[in-house]
Amino acid sequence: MDRSGELSSARRNAVFVTVALGMLLAALDQTIVGTALPTIVGDLGGASHLSWVVTAYLLAETIATALAGKLGDLFGRKALFQVCITIFLVASFFCGFAHNMAWLIAWRGVQGAGAGGILVTAMALIADYIPLRERGKYQGALGAVFGVVTVLGPLLGGLFTDHASWRWAFYVNIPVGIVVMIVCALSMPKLPTVARPVIDYLGIGAIAVASTCLILMTSWGGTEYPWGSSTIIGLGVGGLIALALFVWIELRAREPMLPMRLFANPVFTVCGILSFIVGFSMFGALTFLPTFMQYVQGASATASGLRMLPMVIGLLITSIASGTVVGRTGQYKWFPVVGGLVTALGMYLLSLMDASTTLVVESLFLFVLGLGLGMSMQVLTIVVQNTVSYHDLGVSTSGVTFLRTLGASFGVALFGTVYAHALNQQIARFGPLPAGVDLHVLESPAGVRSLPEPLRALVVDGYAESLQTVFRTAVPIGLLAAVVALLLKQVPLRDTARAAATDLGEGFGMPDAGDREENLERAIATVWRHRGPTAAPGVLASAGISGGIGLAWCLSRVVLFAEHYGRARVDQIARHYHLPPQVLWPAYQRCVEDGYVTAAGGDVALTPRGVAEYDRIAAAWRQWLSGELADWEDASDTDFSDAVRSAARQLVFEDEPAAREPAPHSLRG
Known part of the structure; x- marks a missing residue:
């Protein structure tokens, strides 16, 4: 079979359901652990490593997305999809089986590698099996699945945590994944692999080393090790050397994963920086908001997921509205500018919350944050695709989504460092705990609620101040996004870009295979x-x-x-x-x-x-x-x-x- 549509309608729909379920698994696990993290920390300990449960996943996913597109060309996309699902399922089992934080973090990294391959391969499989005239409909639906599931993950994580166990946030992947594997084997004919792409292994390895070193530096600095320690300085120097090596490799690679010539285009440079910042802000907020709600406000895991919905609603409203306006008028510049300002305002409002904040006020603050994120997300990929030459269409698209995911990794790591440092300072203020009260009790929301007064109020205030510090730290990030967006040039949009602007999936920046033909x-x-x-x-x-x-x-x-x-x-x-x-x-x-x-x-x-x-x-x-x-x-x-x-x-x-x-x-x- 080739791409000319030999599959029957039933088999096409089976292919779509298979790919959509695979994408659901991968996108969901980006954020599903957010509401489960406080309970996980209470069970496994290691509060200072909380952010790494998310960071390990995002970093591995970032690296995998850079490889998956061309590996699919080399070995076949169906085979790669099945391998990535298998990796994801095995890692999900061992994540649910974890009995210490180091084990969980390690397998979350493996899970992220599988997820990155699933996400990138999904769009390519649609291109392989769905007729061209129907492809836009299916791809738009996949993009919407990715975006909506990404932001609804915390709600599902809360439901599993409260009504089963946090481990089921991982175990639930297994039966769904098995169904995906069976339907994939039955519904997808094997396609011949004719491409023999050149894969930039050295470049991918260099950026992986650079990212890991710099994220470890920001994550460990001031918490695990003093900022002036040889470990932190060594990680910083090693990361910068690896980053310089990456640039050197990309300037000489036959097919670089991120061609340096793209940065000669000021629009790509600005959009790349903005994508990094948006990922930085969004995942930082998604990771630590449930922690605030559970420790400070005493909400259950399910309730904390439900309380995130105002942010989701705000994000969807501005994503759809901005896409519609851009599609009709071609004007896009002021959306990321205003989006950055509104995101900064939302983060500032979150920094004002404490245990006495009402649900109505909290919902309003989250709605404002969602409005800002939605305006910032929608246009970046579209603008980049509009300004680069056809030859660079694939690498520029994958480059922007790569930078966004990398920004998310750095954001969660840096916010995690700020949180851990502030929390350690607050715990030090508590002084000696009463007899019979173990320090580990402070690591779980249930433990905090079980403390006697006035110690409970003191601990809750300590958590509130720690998380307020996190949100205050994010305010300058939003302002930086607005300043950078002012540098974005307004250029006439291609008709294809204006048409794509109205598709919700475009706004969420789903990882892309980087194939310009696709x-x-x-x-x-x-x-x-x-x-x-x-x-x-x-x-x-x-x-x-x-x-x-x-x-x-x-x-x-x-x-x-x-x-x-x-x-x-x-x-x-x-x-x-x-x-x-x-x-x-x-x-x-x-x-x-x-x-x-x-x-x-x-x-x-x-x-x-x-x-x-x-x-x-x-x-x-x-x-x-x-x-x-x-x-x-x-x-x-x-x-x-x-x-x-x-x-x-x-x-x-x-x-x-x-x-x-x-x-x-x-x-x-």
């Missing part, structure tokens, strides 16, 4: 979904196709089935669309009468006149696509022209569900 196909699919069906009559009329859509449908199905099965039969075509043959025979009989098709014994074939008419149909669609994508055209890049021709061919060849195919009836009378 990104261009995604743009073509988006344009087709928004404009293709309404353009069809005009396109065919301009080409002088007298039979219109009905004739185009009949001729293209003859070509499609002859290509795949060696011959085309009307009963075979009808069976494919779950129709009785007598429904299609009148349409094909009209084609025979008009000299486009010959029919013998149920077989149909194009006559020379039919071939000429089909070629005119294909040329008309190719011309329409070229016009729609004129703002992408790069005369020096023949790959672009080939991609447009390939897409035009797919749009003619590919089948659609019968429910959307009234075309043959239009040939009657």
